[in-house]
Structure formats: structure tokens, C-alpha cells
Amino acid sequence: MQSLHSQALAHLESLKKDSNYRTLTPQKHNGLTLTTQDSTLLNFASNDYLGLSNNTDFNIRFLDSALFKDHCHFSASSSRLLSGNFEIYNLLEVHLKTLFGKEALLFNSGYHANIGVLGALSALNTLFIADKSIHASHIDGLKGFKKPNLKRYTHNNMEALKYLLEENAQHYDSIVILSEGLFSMEGDFTPLRELVALKEKFNNVYLYIDEAHSIGGFGENGLGLCAHLNLLEKIDFLVLTFGKALSSVGACVLCHRVFKEYFINTARSLIYSTALPPINIARTLFAFLELPKLELQRTHLAHLSRHFKTLLQKELDYEILGDYNIISLVLGENLKAVHFAKTLNKEGYFAPAIKSPTVQKNKALLRFSLCANMQEEQLEALCVVLKKISNATL
Incomplete structure (x- = not known):
């Protein structure tokens, strides 16, 4: 019989083999960016949809x-x-x-x-x-x-x-x-x-x-x-x-x-x-x-969402999901989703891979959470990077 420690260790090894291992990384936040030990990244994983958490006024x-x-x-x-x-x-x-x-x-x-x-x-x-x-x-x-x-x-x-x-x-x-x-x-x-x-x-x-x-x-x-x-x-x-x-x-x-x-x-x-x-x-x-009083933020958020989804659909040969402020790029395999996420990190973007059990197996994706304090230019630059990663991956 395996000890409790051995069972837990075996489970962790299985997760690593399936590119499904999770870790906690210390972060500092400043508006739309977050900073880890070695990089400052534009954050696409926040649910601060109206940008209020760092809104000074x-x-x-x-x-x-x-x-x-x-x-x-x-x-x-x-x-x-x-x-x-x-x-x-x-x-x-x-x-x-x-x-x-x-x-x-x-x-x-x-x-x-x-x-x-x-x-x-x-x-x-x-x-x-x-x-x-x-x-x-x-x-x-x-x-x-x-x-x-x-x-x-x-x-x-x-x-x-x-x-x-x-x-x-x-x-x-x-x-x-x-x-x-x-x-x-x-x-x-x-x-x-x-x-x-x-x-x-x-x-x-x-x-x-x-x-x-x-x-x-x-x-x-x-x-x-x-x-x-x-x-x-x-x-x-x-x-x-x-x-x-x-x-x-x-x-x-x-x-x-x-x-x-x-x-x-x-x-x-x-x-x-x-x-x-x-x-x-x-x-x-x-x-x-x-x-x-926040109708301008909601209007801008809706515009950003339409604009970003249209860009992704035009430039990438992947399924693009999302009706509003959550836009997802379906990549299928855990390993591919992790590769995209890590490459985005190197390019200055934070969009963690979403894997099972959060989504169904073989439905791994990148989830882009848009916020009202983002600008079109930031999304357009991200789309260029995603296209570059996609072309290098195919």
C-alpha cells in the first residue's frame, strides 16, 4: 500500500506529465500590469472589468x-x-x-x-x-x-x-x-x-x-x-x-x-x-x-470586446469564443496552451493557459479578460504577437 505522501507525489507527477501542474507565483500589481520576479506584464487575467480597483478617483x-x-x-x-x-x-x-x-x-x-x-x-x-x-x-x-x-x-x-x-x-x-x-x-x-x-x-x-x-x-x-x-x-x-x-x-x-x-x-x-x-x-x-455613473466605461468595454474578437477571427486560424469582455482562444491541447502562455510572457503579456478540470479535456484555451481601462492599441499589439506565435507553432 502507498503512503499518503506517495499518493500525493504520484498525482503531482501525473499532472506535470499532462502539462496540467499549477503553481503560485508572487505578484505585484500596478494598474493594468503585474510584476513577477523577473518581468512586468500586461495583465489579461484580471476580472477587474471596469478598471475600478486601481481607479484613483x-x-x-x-x-x-x-x-x-x-x-x-x-x-x-x-x-x-x-x-x-x-x-x-x-x-x-x-x-x-x-x-x-x-x-x-x-x-x-x-x-x-x-x-x-x-x-x-x-x-x-x-x-x-x-x-x-x-x-x-x-x-x-x-x-x-x-x-x-x-x-x-x-x-x-x-x-x-x-x-x-x-x-x-x-x-x-x-x-x-x-x-x-x-x-x-x-x-x-x-x-x-x-x-x-x-x-x-x-x-x-x-x-x-x-x-x-x-x-x-x-x-x-x-x-x-x-x-x-x-x-x-x-x-x-x-x-x-x-x-x-x-x-x-x-x-x-x-x-x-x-x-x-x-x-x-x-x-x-x-x-x-x-x-x-x-x-x-x-x-x-x-x-x-x-x-x-460608469456608462462610459461599459460602452468602451463593449467596443474593445467587439474589436478584439474581430481582430482575432481575422488573423488566427483557431476557434474564438466570447460575446463580451471575456474572449477565449481555443487551442485544444494542454501543451500548446502552455506554450502560447509562456511565449506571451516573454513578449510582455500575462494570459495563463486554462486547462482541465476548469475546461473540458482537449479544450485547453487562453482566456483574455478585457478591462475598460485598456486601449485598442494594446489589443492590436497583442494580436500581432499571437499571430507570430501561431505561425511559428503551425
Whole structure:
């Protein structure tokens, strides 16, 4: 029998052989660039879609605000269910209810929200039908139960989803469809109107939409895809995360009052976690209040996204994915994706290879995360480098 140490070592060697080994490298950040031990690189791996985390004017206005001064506590020191339920949590939840028309419940991250909410719902007689490109945290939320009722459908394939609904609707008290507003790897939108139309054919189907990558950066006032399409009332569970375009930390689920009370009593990631520091909650509320003023950034981001995708499609003979601020270059093999990423590093760009299990095997890619403080010229220069790497690789 192998020792625990030997088993772990063998697994690591297997990952290295498959070009799928991960490491942590210390970094320093300065605006759009990050610096490692030996190089300064233009960062295409950040989800700071509106460029707010290093926006001096935005940050100064937050530091000068009453929100910062009145809620400047650097630790909650407790779970919300004990002594950590500071006033600012309620202020943010009330504001979110005003914006989205649903009760809001805060979590420490999108991961905490998904594992807590889906874990709690898994205790009920529920079937989950998930897009195959759904985020890992959704799947992890269902793994806590011995026999999770889970079926998958091919990415954004509404015919496959319709078949699964028709086949299973009569056998479960409820069915929850899991999808993302804007998918984190493919960068495409879910066909939300079609999802809603399918939902409404049944009386026991619920929609669970994760807008981690669309909140803040997309739609009128930056309120995401569901609000943009005026479909908020059709969405039963809406997850928003605050660590990307909103330049803060944390997440929430928006839902019916009964479900909020249910999650307060059953979501383990909420019950057993020290709450986020109040200062971070104040930062999130400040960001939501500022979103209507950031239309220029969203317009520029949309323009950059169209421009970059058009350039890549014109110059490269690879599949190019993405509908908005996430543009992906599908390379297939892990080794090829790693080669592209390492060569980009040498040319001054940071775009790590994305490999399984983040994406399906043989679907390794480079993911370019665009931010509103980038310029056309930077993307055009990157495209020239990518074409050079591609020509040398073929």
C-alpha cells in the first residue's frame, strides 16, 4: 500500500506529465500590469472589468465617503448569526432588494454562495439540471450529499435541456436549472429568454442564474443580463459576486423571502463562516451606488470586446469564443496552451493557459479578460504577437 505522501507525489507527477501542474507565483500589481520576479506584464487575467480597483478617483471618493467613515471595521470577528451582523449588511441587502426586487442574502464569496445555497437546496426532493460549462462551485455545492440529483446538458443546448425537462419533470417535486449569465470561460451569454420560455412550460421548474461575470460590467446601469432583458421576476435564484467588476469582495443570492429564511437556517457556508469585514460591505454598497455613473466605461468595454474578437477571427486560424469582455482562444491541447502562455510572457503579456478540470479535456484555451481601462492599441499589439506565435507553432 502507498503512503499518503506517495499518493500525493504520484498525482503531482501525473499532472506535470499532462502539462496540467499549477503553481503560485508572487505578484505585484500596478494598474493594468503585474510584476513577477523577473518581468512586468500586461495583465489579461484580471476580472477587474471596469478598471475600478486601481481607479484613483473612485478610491478616493470611497475613502472620503460616509460609508467608509461610518463602517470602518476591519473584521466582523464573528458569524452574522452570532455577533457579526453589523448594520451595514442590512443596508446593502435593502439596497439590493430595491435594485432587483428580491430579498438579498450576503455571502463571503461567490463560491460560498453557491456551495451554501445549492447544498441547502440539495436536501430537498430536487433535480438539478446544469449546463456542462457551469462553474465548479455549483458542482461542489451538490457534492456534499451522497446522491445528488444532477443531470447535465451540452453548453447552451436548449434542445438537450428541453428533453431532460420533459423526461424528468413528473418525477421530482422541483427542478432547478443552473446556468451563468455570462460564462466565465467561453465568454458567451446564456440564452436567457429561451431558458425562461422552457421554465414556463412547467409548474415545478426554477431558474438559478449566476451573474458573476456580467454584474457591473454589462447592461443598463451595470445590473447584468437578467435586468437588461427585463426578466428579473422570472429568475428564482440570482447570484451576484462583488470581487470582479465591482472591485470589492463577497457575493449575494437574490430570491424569495421564504428561501432567504431557509438559507439563513440551512446554508452551512453562511452559518459557519466569520462574516466579511464591514468595511468591505461598505465598499460594495458604494460600488453599487456608483454603477449608474460608469456608462462610459461599459460602452468602451463593449467596443474593445467587439474589436478584439474581430481582430482575432481575422488573423488566427483557431476557434474564438466570447460575446463580451471575456474572449477565449481555443487551442485544444494542454501543451500548446502552455506554450502560447509562456511565449506571451516573454513578449510582455500575462494570459495563463486554462486547462482541465476548469475546461473540458482537449479544450485547453487562453482566456483574455478585457478591462475598460485598456486601449485598442494594446489589443492590436497583442494580436500581432499571437499571430507570430501561431505561425511559428503551425
